[in-house]
Amino acid sequence: MEIIISPAKKMRIAHDFLAPRALPAFLEQTETLLAYLRALPPDALRQLLRCNEKIAAESYAQYQQMDLRRGLSPAILAFDGIQYRYMAPQVFETGAFAYAEAHLRILSGFYGVLRPFDGVAPYRLEMQARVRVGGYDSLYSFWGGRLGAAFCPEDGVVLNLASAEYSKAVAQHLPAGTRMVGCVFGELEGGRVREKGVHVKMARGEMVRFLAEHGITDVRDARGFDRLGYAYCAARSDGRRYVFLKQPG
Incomplete structure (x- = not known):
């Protein structure tokens, strides 16, 4: 089983705890994107990133100074969004880190697919960004089938814990016979399952923390997840979608 998750917009430099073990697999493509981003004037970069002037200026400086091979942080420690705070890799034990390295993959508009200990520099580039590079008009077309082809789980299962923005860059291109299982984390409202963004993250x-701590390699065992008040709902689940409902109280 391999697990996919989204990156986070917010990143940090994390040199001091653990060192990176390798460079990202698609560094050549990342270099192409970096050259494209460096050539954009600040206003064009702001429009591409759909952000305010302050963030655009910070991103512009970031890209101008970026070194893709030095001063890097392990990907699993570099992202700092809500999902990563609840994953809390900073307090993983050795076995959990080993599990993550073997099973967890982070999708990225800038880096493609990252293993937890791939070295990364802070960046801002969402998968939905309308890049115009190499004859492509989006990151989805730029990455094409590369990302899906990077997955080859021994049991043929990819557990999808990524947002739709990122998972669709992989789903259409998985090797034949690979099954993607999605997870829904919601609440029952008026007889329907409603997902709420922050709670889902x-x-x-x-x-991810539950899977790593228990060393889970059979996707069916993910149904035992019972944290944050959630419980697996067999009646609303099937072989391609596991539904977890927030319990009252």
């Missing part, structure tokens, strides 16, 4: 992070 929290649950995804807790799910």
Whole structure:
């Protein structure tokens, strides 16, 4: 089983705890994107990133100074969004880190696919960004089938804990015979399952932590997740979608 998660917009430099073990697999493509981003004037970069002037200026300086091979942080420690805070890799034990390295993959608009200990520099580039590079008009077309082809789980299962923005860059291109299982974390409202953004991010992070702490390699065992008040709902689940409902109280 391999697990996919989204990156986070917010990043940090994390040199001091653990060192990176390798460079990202798609560094050549990342270099192409970096050259494109460096050539954009600040206003064009702001429009591409859909951010305010302050963030655009910070991102512009970041890209101008970026070194893709030095001063890097392990990816699993570099991202700092809600999902990563609930995953809490800073307090993983050795076995949990080993599990993450073997099973967890972080999708990225800038780096493609990252293993937890791949070295990364802070960046800002969402998968939905409308890049115009190499004859492509989006990051989805730029990455094409590369990302899906990077997955080859021994049991043929990919557990999807990523947002739709990122998972769709992989789903269409998985090798034949590979099954993607998605997770829904919601609440029953008026007889329907409703997902709430912040709660979903929290649950995804807790799910990764749960899987790592228990060393889970059979996707069916993910159904035992019972943190943050969630419980597996067999009646609303099937072989491609596991539904976890927030319990009253």
